[in-house]
Amino acid sequence: MAHINLGVFVSGRGSNLQSIIDASAAGRIAASVHVVISDKEDAYALERARNHDIPAYHVPVGKNDTPEFVAADQRHVELLREHNVDLVCLAGYMRLIGPNIFAAYPEAILNIHPALLPSFPGTHGQEDAAEYGVKVSGCTVHFAWSEFDTGPIIIQAAVPVLAGDDGDSLAARILAQEHKIYPQAIQWCAEGRLRIEGRRVILEDARPPTIMEAIISPGLEV
């Protein structure tokens, strides 16, 4: 199996970045983070990267469709190439990525979203789910398409919504699953076992789901 090099885009505290670094350090995935890029200078994720001696860059992006945005897109590709990145991982990166990255990394950009897509796309997936009143939510790793949160789905994890949940408590329950499924999706990429057919992702030699039965929420009594 090939070992692959990851470029991770972040905007926030970087807990998914950390789960990827940890999975890499433990040898659970044949991948390692070669560069971390943030649109926010004070993203704690940049500090995490530096703590692990991973090159970390702040690249200001400006508004969409401005010269600054176009320059950032070009700079992103330069950095990814300079660090020999094979696979781009968006991990809580709150901005659009530009057309140069899509051109440079066809079918090699992953995103994680804190809801069961296609439900609750956008930047507030957990809050939106809690407010809508669903009883089951979860998270999704998918190939990124230029339109947010729409690309072919690799893996999903479903969790129950509990009585009294708000966006924060639901987000914490979902995050624990994000930390499992993102390294898994990366590993399948490293193993070359994913094939995109239309908008479906086929995993060669898939295992049965980790829990095969249904989640029923709230719990049954009859």
Added chain:
Amino acid sequence: MAHINLGVFVSGRGSNLQSIIDASAAGRIAASVHVVISDKEDAYALERARNHDIPAYHVPVGKNDTPEFVAADQRHVELLREHNVDLVCLAGYMRLIGPNIFAAYPEAILNIHPALLPSFPGTHGQEDAAEYGVKVSGCTVHFAWSEFDTGPIIIQAAVPVLAGDDGDSLAARILAQEHKIYPQAIQWCAEGRLRIEGRRVILEDARPPTIMEAIISPGLEV
């Protein structure tokens, strides 16, 4: 606990109707089916009802917003009242119900949908999910609002989508869960334990979810 009388609307084979009849006969729910109404004369659900000596009616509905549709809406309410119905259950009824029923049964109309709403509303929830390529789908019982598949959610069950699934194989997996969650939602209505707050449903004294952990699909390997 009050025993409640159900009026069930069907268009097809009526497997959810059967699960409700069975739960009632077994004493698992404090509810019994008093009348079954179908827009389709040859719906097998009507035969199921008659096999259990439940009054069963074919009420042609015509197109939406026609005099025939309005007459059907009035006839529906007459039949529900004549049979002392407390709670209306839509169980694979493929038509809109009219404003007279909503007026006569405020917050007392349930629907079941074969997807994790708000994903995949409409008449092909299972096929749409399979084609979209989600890795987790499921079913939803919710209070019906006049707009299809939008009302407050009472209970959901999530199931994994497996490699090679199509709409039919996924539908069968989901259906097994529908047969669990619809009787449960009816029982909570009979017990008077559901309260609608905005678009959330609060269940008094809810149990923890029947399976608390996540469903992760495909299964984890790392």
